[in-house]
């Protein structure tokens with residue numbers, strides 16, 4: 001019988017034999033049932049679970065507002081995280097303050113965990129700044145649009161903290177499509193041979209714009225790691241408990257000198273690639289419907305309800321907070337000032353730079369040449 005792409009990815013991975021642990025690490029089913037895993041587990045208090053639920057709901061709300069702002073012409077473009085909240089909140093909440101994270105352009109949930117003001121995320125997409133936050137202040141690097149290049153930055157950073165003897169680890173985010181990039185494969189080699197304290201966190205959302213996963217790999221992505229000489233694991237990317245447990249363990253191992261690990265968070269991009277994309281052109285509606293049943297937020301809600309860890313008042317209060325946050329993000333986005341044209345020269349180099357200073361002067365003189373001085 002011919003297997004479809006998704007079945008092939010699961011069915012062909014029986015290498016460990018009957019004793020092998022389940023391939024997909026899952027601690028919370030889509031129905032909100034808690035399950036055990038032989039290698040990874042986590043003990044969360046009801047308060048901690050309520051905190052994760054709050055994170056998930058609030059980042060989804062920020063994302064929704066950003067999509068609306070783009071549709072109304074207030075942002076040039078937006079890359080929605082819809083469906084990937086658990087992967088991002090789970091892994092983001094596994095980080096300690098001193099760990100360093102390197103995102104792509106979609107890690108709004110991780111940014112939230114790093115304490116970046118959501119409005120600052122919008123600046124880049126509104127075209128009023130080149131990043132919007134200080135990476136050193138949040139231990140959260142600027143968004144990287146060039147697919148895969150941040151994996152090399154992260155490995156370089158990890159090798160640096162390794163040499164400093166710091167009790168810290170690095171995490172780098174990238175997509176399923178990025179695994180086909182040379183940069184990512186080179187970063188795997190460097191991380192492996194130097195035993196760098198880096199966690200490779202791949203959000204396999206099944207699509208790289210319109211390219212499906214089967215155009216990237218004939219084997220499950222997490223198994224790529226073994227060829228490079230480090231462990232890989234596939235986690236249910238819609239399960240915030242599992243993402244937290246696995247990432248926490250991987251970061252701990254890295255901090256303790258055990259080197260890199262690849263985490264493949266198996267998830268789904270429920271929205272368009274970006275607001276410039278129309279996924280109805282290349283994927284069937286049934287796929288989205290199937291993944292809606294695995295929604296990362298609904299399963300936490302079901303778990304909280306079933307176990308009576310939260311009541312209706314709690315859910316109502318989170319909804320109200322989300323509505324306030326949405327309003328606040330919108331208001332402050334519209335109020336973001338246009339930058340002064342000369343700001344483009346700031347933060348290019350850490351040290352003064354003669355050529356840049358000269359170019360800045362030339363541009364200032366050009367601006368001053370207009371009637372009424374600088375425009």
Ligand SMILES: Cc1ncc(C[n+]2csc(CCOP(=O)(O)OP(=O)(O)O)c2C)c(N)n1
Nearest residue numbers: 106145146147175176177178205207208209
């Ligand atoms: C080096 C490079 N090549 C091509 C692109 C254009 N591009 C932007 S996003 C994207 C797909 C990335 O897919 P994936 O890695 O799965 O991440 P996702 O967007 O699904 O999160 C491509 C090809 C780019 N930004 N950089």
Ligand SMILES: [Mg+2]
Nearest residue numbers: 175176207208
């Ligand atoms: Mg993808």
